[in-house]
Amino acid sequence: MLSKEELEYRIALWNRVQNRLRIFFVERGYLEVQTPVVVRSPGMEPNLDPVAIELKDVVGVGMRAGLITSPEYAMKKLLGAGLERIFTITPVFRNYEENGGTHATEFTMLEWYRQKVDYLACIEETKLLIDTVLKDTVAGEMEGVVEGVVDRVVDGAVDGEEDGGKIGDCWFTISYVAEFKNRFGGQPDAMSLSELAVLAEGAGIVFGGDTRADELVDLLFNAVLLPDLVNQHPKLVIKEYPVSGAALAKRSVDGLFAERFEIYVKGLEICNGFTELTDSTEQRRRFEEEGELRRELGKAVYPIDEELLGGLDSISDPTYGNALGVDRLVMLVAGTKEIDAIAVFPPSQRYKFSKL
């Protein structure tokens, strides 16, 4: 275990960040909700691996279930039932992650949704949220959470005016598809697999023959463009994703991009938001496609969540949603890129994996 002093310091950081988040949303008319962690349909996305578990009922009849990779499905059911502004702070779980550095199997997700507004409004709200948390938790508006340690932290910190550029860095926004086109000469969704393969090889990307076009687009952006962008812009918003990377996001009216955004602060990926897709027919098509892809990749395929699809058409169009990594936010406040330096139970020491 960590020492008492170290624990108090970390617990105080978490308390301050989570309290500030809650105040932010409650003041803006959001209801806090709790969603189930153990579910029948934990997620379909081909790049994510839910932790699979076996549930038993009272007489020992079993079923396959999984731990949520995000509370998204449950949150959308609440939206479908008519709740207009909701947020949750919940543990989520992902297999095949490192434990340590900036990743962990179990981490804390803040997710929030608001009906009748689109992702552009969400970008503005998220920028304000991040600025508020960084400013107030660092500047010590929430003094005295823990006696002693935190008072010293707070005394030592600055007031918002003299933040030495740390919090005051300007936000910078780019368009994924425009940036991609500038660099690689084409709209990502319009380029053929062979065109993309030539670009990827030229950029030193090593990939196998069964690599899909959307994966190459992703690799080109994340491996070639992103490192320079996050170096140049400490507070970066990336919006307008290719349609191939839409996930649960709505397409733009002209069909050229998905209404999705991500935010990077000091190189750390902080959140991922959408104008949500509220068309159950299109959503079913994407789920089926993703299920097929998961089968091909040899990954577990969970049943489609019919309760989710049943309520989807009742959600207003537009509606936005955003998922933000709270651990990462705490890391920013603590000035570290190590999750082990802020966790009360450091992820790198939690598990013992061994080769079967």
Next chain:
Amino acid sequence: MASPNDIRKGTVIKLNGELWSVVSFQRVSPGKGSSFVRTRIKSLASGKVVENNFKSAENLTFEEVGFKKMQYIFRDDNTITFMDGQNFEQVALGKDIVGEEARFLKEGLEVTIVMHGEQALAMELPLKITYKITQTDPAIKGDTASGNVLKDATAENGLLLRVPIFIKEGDEVMISTESGDYVERVSR
């Protein structure tokens, strides 16, 4: 066959008929999107260094290399020397190969030296190293004008660090060699 996720420093990869040793690597796993391993690799034949990104879900062929536990003993203008504590055998690596990571070395530190036959290819540091803090100012009001909760400190080997403000001189702290960031105070 091996996966790009098995890549570590000094791994020798067979790529297009040539042998390349990994100088540095970073796993990148976006919240959504394909994960990959960003690498700088050096040709064993020509010494040329190139950057490559390996998509995670691929198969690679690794050349057999040996991993030897050795202790850091000293450095001169061009090289850094390590010793095998069992048989007192010494190997030297060029400073250009060790690079920035040389700053983490302290006398007696045990590291892993990657050997390809008789040739030392790379040094691999422990993920975390404990250092004694030899200099840091006590936290005072207005101290951390940069706006965060960390302060400057110097470790026993001269390494410059940022540590939480409750850390005092004489404390032992664990540092991540990946980021250079503070991880935790070592309980006494």
